[in-house]
Amino acid sequence: MVAQYRRWAAGPVPPHSARIGEHRMSVRTVCLGWHWRPYRYSRDAVDVNGRRVLGFPDWMVRLGRQALTAAGDPSAERYTPDTALVNYYDAGARMGMHQDRDEVSREPVVSLSIGDTARFRFGNTENRSRPYRDFDLESGDLFVFGGPLRLAYHGVQRIHPGTAPDDCGLAAGRINITMRVTGLSE
Ligand SMILES: O=C(O)CCC(=O)C(=O)O
Numbered sequence: 539m540v541a542q543y544r545r546w547a548a549g550p551v552p553p554h555s556a557r558i559g560e561h562r563m564s565v566r567t568v569c570l571g572w573h574w575r576p577y578r579y580s581r582d583a584v585d586v587n588g589r590r591v592l593g594f595p596d597w598m599v600r601l602g603r604q605a606l607t608a609a610g611d612p613s614a615e616r617y618t619p620d621t622a623l624v625n626y627y628d629a630g631a632r633m634g635m636h637q638d639r640d641e642v643s644r645e646p647v648v649s650l651s652i653g654d655t656a657r658f659r660f661g662n663t664e665n666r667s668r669p670y671r672d673f674d675l676e677s678g679d680l681f682v683f684g685g686p687l688r689l690a691y692h693g694v695q696r697i698h699p700g701t702a703p704d705d706c707g708l709a710a711g712r713i714n715i716t717m718r719v720t721g722l723s724e
Pocket residue numbers: 623625633638649651656658675692693694714716
């Protein structure tokens with residue numbers, strides 16, 4: 539997966555820190571299938587270099603189905619994600635509390651983590667504050683946002699540097715992949 543990441547990052551659209559108002563996100567994102575920028579998706583990376591993003595790979599559709607099967611979703615075999623946001627976190631990166639709501643579809647979001655452990659905050663669907671739960675997402679962990687918690691607020695509080703397993707292929711930092719169904723057509 540890390541080797542794949544390097545190929546994606548060397549592709550037509552380089553990893554990019556999206557700008558939200560006056561601020562730049564501390565993660566760097568490369569997208570597959572559809573390009574995300576704050577509040578909307580497009581085929582072309584209009585806020586980076588205008589190029590079309592790489593296609594969403596079939597093997598990742600299968601991986602998404604396996605993930606939902608593992609999470610006990612009875613409709614796993616119909617799941618057909620069409621975009622992935624692949625975020626790279628360095629030791630100081632974080633992500634503020636937000637909802638993933640730029641998709642028209644409310645199909646689940648499948649999250650996979652590789653590399654350093656992240657302290658993740660998973661909250662409620664109403665607002666950014668309590669109740670929430672904090673826990674660690676480690677390399678290899680799968681997390682699914684689905685059903686009534688599809689729109690739960692969530693964020694990454696911090697990265698724990700130096701916690702990546704030796705054999706994960708990533709010497710430093712963290713990669714998080716979220717697969718999603720945009721619900722968009724051309
Ligand atoms: O890095 C994570 O675990 C979460 C990423 C996330 O929330 C997002 O990309 O929308």
